[in-house]
Amino acid sequence: MTVGGISVDMSTVTGFAAMSTLTVGSQNGSEAGKLESFTLGGDGSLIGSFSNGSKQVLARVALARFTNPGGLEKSGSSTYVATANSGAAQLGARATPDSAP
Numbered sequence: 001m002t003v004g005g006i007s008v009d010m011s012t013v014t015g016f017a018a019m020s021t022l023t024v025g026s027q028n029g030s031e032a033g034k035l036e037s038f039t040l041g042g043d044g045s046l047i048g049s050f051s052n053g054s055k056q057v058l059a060r061v062a063l064a065r066f067t068n069p070g071g072l073e074k075s076g077s078s079t080y081v082a083t084a085n086s087g088a089a090q091l092g093a094r095a096t097p098d099s100a101p
Helices: none
Strands: 035-040 045-050 055-060 063-065 090-092
Touching: none
Parallel strands: none
Antiparallel strands: 035 045, 045 055, 063 090
């Protein structure tokens, strides 16, 4: 069966009499939306804005902290490598003002 251009599998629908009409009484979600733009939040979240008015986190950028950032070794124009002096990378969310650095 095709409803509004969408193929619907009715093979598992059962009833006590012959099926004549099937209607949707309500929906528990929002209409489909198209990604229109995105922004990068201060916490590393990539937030998508959709044509149906919804906003959703699409991804999170991996963030790393080091005990001694000055100890990182430059290995390219914008890349660095951890050293014994910098300490190991501590991966996680962006630090909040009330959390320890």
